[in-house]
Amino acid sequence: MCEITLKARKENVAKNMIRVGIDIGGTFTDLVAADEKHGLWKIKILTTPTDPSIGALGAVRRLLEKEGVDPRLVRVVTHATTLASNALLTGNIPKTALVTTLGFRDVLEIGRQNRPELYNLQVERLPPLVPRRYRFEVKERITYDGRILEPLDTSQAVRVARRIRRLGIGTVAVCFLHSYANSMHEKKLGEIFRREHPRARLSLSSELLPEFREYERTSTTVVNACLQPLFAVYLRKLEEGLEELGVRAPVFVMQSNSGTVLSHQASLEPARLIESGPVAGAVASKFYAGGSESIVSLDVGGTTSKAGVWSGRGFEVTNEYEVGGRLHGSRRVEGSGYPVRFPVVDLVEVGIGGGSVAWVDDALVLHVGPQSAGASPGPACYGKGGRLPTLTDASLVLGRLSPSFLLGGDLRLKPELAYGAVAELVAKPLRMDVIDGAVGVLRIAVAKIVEALRAATVEKGLDPRRMMLVAFGGAGPMFACEVAEQLEIERIIVPPAAGLLSSLGLLLAEPLHDSARTVLKDAGDVNPGELETIFRKMEGRAVGLLHKEGVKQRDVKYQRLLEMRYQGQSYELPVPLLERIVTGGVVRSAVRDFHRIHQTKYGYSQPGKPVEIVNVRSYCRGKPGTIARVMGG
Secondary structure, eight states: OHHHHHHHHHHHHHHTOEEEEEEEOSSEEEEEEEETTTEEEEEEEEOOTTOHHHHHHHHHHHHHHTSOOOGGGEEEEEEEOSHHHHHHHHTOOOOEEEEEETTOTTHHHHOOSOOSSTTOTTOOOOOOSSOGGGEEEEOOEEOTTSOEEEOOOHHHHHHHHHHHHHTTOOEEEEEOTTTTTOOHHHHHHHHHHHHHOTTOEEEEHHHHOOOSOHHHHHHHHHHHHHHHHHHHHHHHHHHHHHHHTTOOOOEEEEOTTSEEEEHHHHHHOGGGGTTHHHHHHHHHHHHHTTTTSOEEEEEEOSSOEEEEEEOSSOBOEESOEEETOOEETTEEOTTSSEEEOSOEEOOEEESOSTTEEEEEOTTOOEEEEEEEOTTTTOOGGGOSSOOSOBHHHHHHHTTOSOTTOBGGGTBOOOHHHHHHHHIIIIIHHHTOOHHHHHHHHHHHHHHHHHHHHHHHTGGGTOOGGGSEEEEESSSHHHHHHHHHHHHTOOEEEOOTTGGGHHHHHHHHOEEEEEEEEEEEEETTTOOHHHHHHHHHHHHHHHHHHHHHTTOOGGGOEEEEEEEEEETTOSSOEEEEEOSSSOOHHHHHHHHHHHHHHHHHHHSOOOTTSOEEEEEEEEEEEOOOOOOTTTTTO
């Protein structure tokens, strides 16, 4: 009898296991927790910019204390953060060294010739993340096909490692020429560092990104190295704080590719986490659209607005991402940021959010954003010392917000402060009524949001009129109707708890590992068996990581792609493989698909021209932690 009772109790506890998602934004920190018995718990508090973990742990503390949740029942915590992008934008990164092949010390600074402003001779570019005095060269040379032209000078490598140690540099990026084809020299250098400078954190390009294009590989490796110490400290602090609260669940972190990864692996590859928060919202919007229908998602938060597209088969994904780049309207200015060559869900971003500041320039032209009041001091109506009018203030003046219901009533807005800020800094200089000034602020904001949605759809050959609009974020639903009207979108979905949707997306996200490798061979000459071997090696590593994350091999979903181009082109297009085993027929079918995809994307194809296979890429996904029953799905 006792055994039966104990078994029943264990089963009951298992059913009531709780999943927690925490999303830290520029203005608010959101938490959503779920189990099948109680449904959803929703918490929204102000972000703590000086130390984001304080806000995250504060939200968990509120869940445990005010909602009475037993910390022992928390099964998993999934987290999204803007720590990576904020650190790179503010320059708040540790001293980092770069070790590279003799003669390639300045690749990081030379970059590409795609200048952000073509005709501006005085254009200012972001400074390299590693200054020249911390970039070191070592004699070694490997050819493009992996042959050793000059062996690694180990004595010189030892001297470099010792010098970096004496300089007190604790994080090192290593990027040798053509190491994607042969990683031997980078691995040897790694062994030397582990012996001569054992406390150094290493990022080896051959392990992180075994793809060609020297500048992009170097930049990605350096970005990763710069972020490693920050994430190691931050995630350790978060996990220790959770333990103190009695939560001993594993912590997963959202990646830019729409999947999650365990915190330990996240701290090794933090360059994969840069767009984690915005991507989580896109994942949740897909759920509310049923997963199969084409949607355009609109996330209007406190600082920015993001637009993304789900085609019914998957998210639009790009490998051409730059972190820290400037925005011109809704477009990132190419060549203005630091390239990161990892798959990123392709979101179009514009500097419009609830905290966006409205201001009038010397020519008496009204602007909204990109400056934001953030969480501190926040909009004028928060009563926390902010005096600049924001989109939130204008919305309050127009009666679009309830003064008593922000953060579920925890933050009472002050309409008189909003009215005063809009009157003094918008209406007065423009010599208009306060209401007209507030309307002008909203119209400009809507116009910029519409521009972002056009960039995500129309400019990529997609018709938004055939899509559903999923509007979320703290301010997304407030502008959904005006935006849909201008784009002639007929259907709008506003999810319950729209301001917390990114946190909800964290509960829906799948464990995911992607990997790629350069092959650079003519499709007609490639050995299918060689491609199959590469795929199996990449997938074997990914399955091993998924196993550590609790995913059984039978639950792994595989996706294979060949990234192809016409001979002579500079960039490639991804072509999905529908078969699990690579054969000659599969390669020929991929070539035919490439011509079709090229025709669709660029309006022409050249069936008679040789096609090259540049990279092979693999995605391995674990079974998602579904909460569909909790959400009524």
